[in-house]
Amino acid sequence: MKKWLPAALSFLLLLPLTACGKQNYLERTNIVLGIAIDRTDKDQLLVIDNQVLFSTALKEKSITSSTKAPSVRAARENLNAMSRGSVTGSKLQVLLLGKRLLQEKDVMPLIDVVFRDAKNATNARVIAVDDSIEEIMSFMPRDKTHLSVYLSDLVDNAYDKRSIARTEIKQFHYQYFEEGITPAITQLKKSKNEIIVTGTALLNNKATYIVSLDRKESVLLQALQENVESASVPYTIPVAGKGQVSIDLRSKQKVKTSFVRGKFRFDIQMKISASLLERTFTMNAEKQVDEITKMVQAQLLHDARALVKKLQDHHVDPVGFGLHARAFEYSHWKKVQDHWPDAFADADVHLTLDVEMKGLGAVK
């Protein structure tokens, strides 16, 4: 008996510790996999959520409901009122932001609830939608996959295979609050029957939409971020008058940061190893390796410089040059840290690029 008493007592003490509260049965929970937010004309939020529908009888896997409310949490209350079970965002996959909303408002306070309520998932992909979110959210994948899963797969695939930015909510939070970098998120649009990943949407530090990058520019952006160090990215280079070559590239780079004559200066040395995937004109690839390499190098350099210029023109720094500036030129960074994108727009960026052809493909 003496032996059992402490055990029983400690067990009783453990009971209030657990704090699990009530049970939360899976099948009685409305699991929100996707939320889309846009603004309405009347300065309200249009919130559409996409929930899992557990039913073997129906073909549909998801159910979409929309509401108008002043805030996301208020919208959830509205949606809760419509639901059979409790609504939870703990498996959130995608967070879609309408372009209109992005252009006009700082979205961070709107999605504050996602971070503040610890039950919410923070690995949902943040996506910018080119046109109306309603169209995307009413889209029905042909294989009846759950829409939100479809969207997150789409984004993941775009990131893995084509190097288009993928930003999860927690990264978005970092990019927003970190002075040395500006947010970049995946951009989607709906064409007639399909949803297409169009590229990367660049936002400023107020999470307001600035400019979009197309897919080719997105690849270079990832290359500049050294994100394609291990992933292969096909990159198509038009060859004047002849056709085009496609290459598979990996990049590494060295950035030298300095402060010269009142300006930041970044010397970027990109090393790109490429292999040939396709050429649409006749040539002796083996003999003309140097020629192709030169061609590729010239084109890549041109595109990369154009991209950097575009970023500077629009006062955005998705690459995170500000992090280099802070690391190497802290005293100068200190003065500009509150308006880094402007300082970046002013900076000298010298980009050199070295292409090495690693392979010419399996055929001669």
Added chain:
Amino acid sequence: MEPKQITDKLVENIEHLRSLFTHTPDLIIHPVPLKTGQHGVLVYLEGLVDKLSINDHILHPLIYEGNAKTPPRNAVPNGGKTTSASRWSDVEAGLFQGKSALFLEGQPHAVLFDTAGWPQRAIEEPQVESTLKGAHQGFTETASQNIAMVRRYIANRNLKIKQLTVGRRSQTRVYLLYLEDVTHPEVIREMQGRIEKIDIDAVINTGELEQLIEDNPYSPFPQYKVTERPDVAVSHLLQGRAALVVDNSPGVLIGPMVFVSFLQALDDYSTRWMVASFVRLLRFTGLLIGIFLPALYIAAISFHFEILPISLLMSIGESRARVPLPPLMEALLMELTLEMLREAGIRLPSPVGQTVGIVGGIVVGQAAVQAGIVSNIMVIVVSLTAIASFILPDQNMAASIRLIRFPMMLLSAWFGMIGIVIGLTTLVGHLIAAETLGLPYSSPLAPARFGDWKDTFIRIPLQKMLNRPQSAHPVQSTRQSPSAKNRGDDK
């Protein structure tokens, strides 16, 4: 007043015998007119003796061949021991052991011939402990035969046997076998002490004795191994453990055991080490699945479905949506059904036993899912747990694991993952604290004896296993010399 000594008057002796054994129709009192002219009677219990040897080796020589010069005690049937007894209690005990007693006129003692020959089973392969590569003979209900089987494996005089008796009424003979130069003397002393302390009416088989001498009757885990295989018993003897052969029971008790040795099978040593290691790991996985899978499933779908990948979540959700029962009820229903099916299968004669499987398989596996009473994921979970607990080589341990599953399920249904963690902590705490015959039960994990890990989760090649495991504290640890030339362990 009962006479304790045998008198020299035959008639008195017979009378006393009759008064001792009333209502004993199987007591045969056979008058023997000796060739020498002496009068005598041969007394035995029919059924416990070999009648042929009584006839050929006792009656025939006494009646036709004997002369005054050769005392009857020279007759040696079956090559067994012949003793003389002058106390009635010895005669009585002897008769129950299958001996036959010869009383002669004018002699105040009886000659006891070893004529034991009771009905016994042929040696066959034990059905509950089958093996792929081990020997196909199992212990029987006769202790002497069982000891002989062990002796055949260890032809060494260091194999010592202590004979003990348990049970006031049953007088069950129990033999404590051990290797004198290997087994720690404290282990033997402890085990012998515990057996001698037992004061009970009767012990019917090893399972009873096991519970009477274990350290902690409130532990869910078995603390001794009971095996029907001589090779298993020998393997444990060589690891420095003691074996207890109980007469009338084919189960031989082995101790002190440690937790992990219940997950080891003799086949592990006769198959090549890579395969054996894989199977070992499989068993440890099975152990974890067997205890935790239903609990994890309940915790996941009633508290933290976030831990499930999205596609799995959707398929589980779909199959759960139709089920009217909460997860715990669903799991309990299925697990209890499974346990009932298993229990029903054991007791039923094998032709009927198959029907149980079919009924269970069809009704539970298919119809219940179609009727929407349970989800098909639950069926998978239950089947997986069943298979996982079936791969444990020891029946007692497998039964314990099956039992622990239920409190785990309750904990997980009440407190989710935290409940499982509490359960796991309690279990680990218990295992660490547990002792068997005064030695730590969870050795070599706690206390950590890394030398023994060679033969715990995996089994390294036999050439590298030079020492006996330390878990039973053997006094002689070398099992194999590194040169692999000199293998004798006799000093």
